[in-house]
Amino acid sequence: MKKLSQEAFARARTFVMDQGRELDGRLFEFHFAAGFKDAVLEALTDYQNDDGGFGRGLEPDLRMAGSSAVATTVGFQILREVGVCGDHALVQQGISYFLTTYEEERQAWPIIPPEANNDPRAPWWNYENSAEFFGNFLANPRAAIVGYLHDYNAQVPTDLLEQLTASVIGHLESLPDDKMDMHDLLCAICLAESATLGE
Numbered sequence: 001m002k003k004l005s006q007e008a009f010a011r012a013r014t015f016v017m018d019q020g021r022e023l024d025g026r027l028f029e030f031h032f033a034a035g036f037k038d039a040v041l042e043a044l045t046d047y048q049n050d051d052g053g054f055g056r057g058l059e060p061d062l063r064m065a066g067s068s069a070v071a072t073t074v075g076f077q078i079l080r081e082v083g084v085c086g087d088h089a090l091v092q093q094g095i096s097y098f099l100t101t102y103e104e105e106r107q108a109w110p111i112i113p114p115e116a117n118n119d120p121r122a123p124w125w126n127y128e129n130s131a132e133f134f135g136n137f138l139a140n141p142r143a144a145i146v147g148y149l150h151d152y153n154a155q156v157p158t159d160l161l162e163q164l165t166a167s168v169i170g171h172l173e174s175l176p177d178d179k180m181d182m183h184d185l186l187c188a189i190c191l192a193e194s195a196t197l198g199e
Contacts, residue, residue: 023047023058023078030082037082041090044078047071048090052097061122062139068116069109069141072097076148086152095155098145107167108137109145138171139184149192165197 004012016028021046023043023091029035047058053067054075062071072094084091101109111134124133134140146164149156172188191197 004095027081037084037126039082039173040078040082041088044075044090047075048093051100052095053101054094062112062116062125063121064112064116064119066113066115067097067101067146068112069098069101070111073095073141073148076144076151078147078191080114081150086154091152092155095149095152098149099156106136107164108142111137111141133182135184138168139175140181141189143168143172143184143187144190145195147187147194150191150194150196153196160182 013028013032017025021043022027023040023046026035026040026043028051030037030040047054047056049055049067051067052073053069056065056071057063058074059068059071063069073093075090079088079091079094086092098109103109111130112125112127116125126133131137142164142173146161146168149161149164153161159187168191172184172191175184
């Protein structure tokens with residue numbers, strides 16, 4: 001296995017601490033310098049909105065202040081990464097956001113809201129063609145969100161979780177193995193890594 005030299009690691013640390021966000025620095029410390037989970041969560045709190053969703057540039061190439069499904073999945077990735085319990089306010093408010101923004105008819109979450117068009121963003125974060133571009137959101141972000149709903153299922157209605165799980169797994173199984181989009185695959189991995197997902 002290749003490893004960074006001490007000098008290269010020191011340069012990487014300096015870059016993250018000097019050029020990264022406060023959150024990036026706290027995550028670096030958590031993973032590499034015996035940093036504290038609470039410091040990560042304090043920095044992450046700055047990205048959560050009153051509706052429970054995450055935004056404010058948490059997804060770096062989507063600068064909208066408002067909440068989006070994609071930014072909220074990034075928030076939950078961090079919550080999972082540092083091992084946050086389901087009774088934490090960040091988790092409870094985030095799960096509430098997912099439940100509130102779920103589109104039952106579509107059985108999915110739009111990856112971004114229309115308001116995303118009003119802020120600086122990468123060209124792929126364009127609301128008008130987002131459903132087509134992201135496969136009607138049936139894998140991305142849905143599979144990742146369902147994984148987080150499994151992780152933190154105390155607030156989630158059991159019948160909804162069972163229905164969503166069956167739907168997302170059925171969709172993933174229908175995709176050709178050699179044509180799955182990289183981001184769809186990452187969302188599927190997120191689902192598979194949920195500790196509470198049944199066989």
